[in-house]
Amino acid sequence: MNTPKYFLFALFLSAFLTACGGSSGSSTPQEDTNTEEDTTTEEDTTTEEDTTAEEDTTTEEDTTTEEDTTTEEDTTAEEQDPIADIPGLVAHYAFEDNLMDETGTFAEGQVTGENPGTEGGSVTYAAGAAEGSTAVAFDGTSGVELAQGLIGPGAYSISIWLHPDAISQFTTAFYGAATANSWVSLVPAGPGDAQHTMLWAGDDQGTGWFDGTFGEQIPTGAWSHLVMTYSEAGELNTYLNGQLAVAHEGFPNVFSVENASFHLAINPFPDAPYTGLIDELRIYNTVLTAEQVATLNGQ
Numbered sequence: 001m002n003t004p005k006y007f008l009f010a011l012f013l014s015a016f017l018t019a020c021g022g023s024s025g026s027s028t029p030q031e032d033t034n035t036e037e038d039t040t041t042e043e044d045t046t047t048e049e050d051t052t053a054e055e056d057t058t059t060e061e062d063t064t065t066e067e068d069t070t071t072e073e074d075t076t077a078e079e080q081d082p083i084a085d086i087p088g089l090v091a092h093y094a095f096e097d098n099l100m101d102e103t104g105t106f107a108e109g110q111v112t113g114e115n116p117g118t119e120g121g122s123v124t125y126a127a128g129a130a131e132g133s134t135a136v137a138f139d140g141t142s143g144v145e146l147a148q149g150l151i152g153p154g155a156y157s158i159s160i161w162l163h164p165d166a167i168s169q170f171t172t173a174f175y176g177a178a179t180a181n182s183w184v185s186l187v188p189a190g191p192g193d194a195q196h197t198m199l200w201a202g203d204d205q206g207t208g209w210f211d212g213t214f215g216e217q218i219p220t221g222a223w224s225h226l227v228m229t230y231s232e233a234g235e236l237n238t239y240l241n242g243q244l245a246v247a248h249e250g251f252p253n254v255f256s257v258e259n260a261s262f263h264l265a266i267n268p269f270p271d272a273p274y275t276g277l278i279d280e281l282r283i284y285n286t287v288l289t290a291e292q293v294a295t296l297n298g299q
């Protein structure tokens with residue numbers, strides 16, 4: 001009876017060892033290989049893909065950012081000075097501690113006494129109409145002779161900022177004359193009971209005096225922006241602080257000559273010279289549009 005038990009035991013043992021040896025000897029290497037291969041493949045692929053993606057994205061973002069920034073800066077710089085884009089500028093007196101024409105076309109203004117051609121006056125400079133800029137200051141006994149021919153035949157526009165300290169009738173801020181009797185005079189207080197501010201004109205062609213009024217008198221102690229546009233058809237538009245004040249017709253053609261004379265603050269008559277500040281005188285050989293006037297006003 002021992003033989004069957006031993007035989008069965010030996011058979012069981014042999015089968016157990018065979019089963020254990022076969023399973024452990026064949027399955028372990030397969031599991032290791034699979035794990036290594038999968039891990040390696042996944043890690044490599046992931047790393048390469050991620051790195052490539054990040055590098056590409058970074059490069060594209062940097063390039064795009066630089067291009068956009070440059071374009072925006074250029075555009076902003078142009079938008080910051082729209083006045084410079086207005087065509088037809090003939091002369092520009094900025095009065096930045098000097099009497100120069102910023103366009104370089106005309107000679108520097110010359111200080112005079114209280115009438116054209118006289119000596120002994122003086123000017124100083126003070127805070128201008130625009131922040132950080134300066135204006136020329138007149139003391140009531142002085143003027144400035146500007147270059148001849150600032151305005152010639154044809155259309156023209158005048159843009160100027162005035163800050164009078166006092167106002168007296170017929171006093172001029174800007175005076176231009178083709179002859180003794182043919183002239184324009186920007187007077188803060190013009191003729192008539194109302195003494196409105198106007199581009200007053202005298203004409204020796206028989207037209208007589210013309211009141212190119214702004215419809216009101218500008219104040220003392222504050223800046224006012226005045227623009228006058230003249231077309232060859234005799235249309236004169238006056239703009240006060242960027243807005244159309246009055247549209248006139250029949251304004252005389254004063255500047256039919258090339259060598260008209262121009263002064264700030266004084267005229268040849270016994271009127272009191274201008275007292276106060278003048279800034280940013282610009283002369284154009286075009287009829288400025290309402291939009292351009294608004295731009296000059298800073299709107």
Ligand SMILES: [Ca+2]
Binds near residue numbers: 095128133135279280
């Ligand atoms: Ca200025």
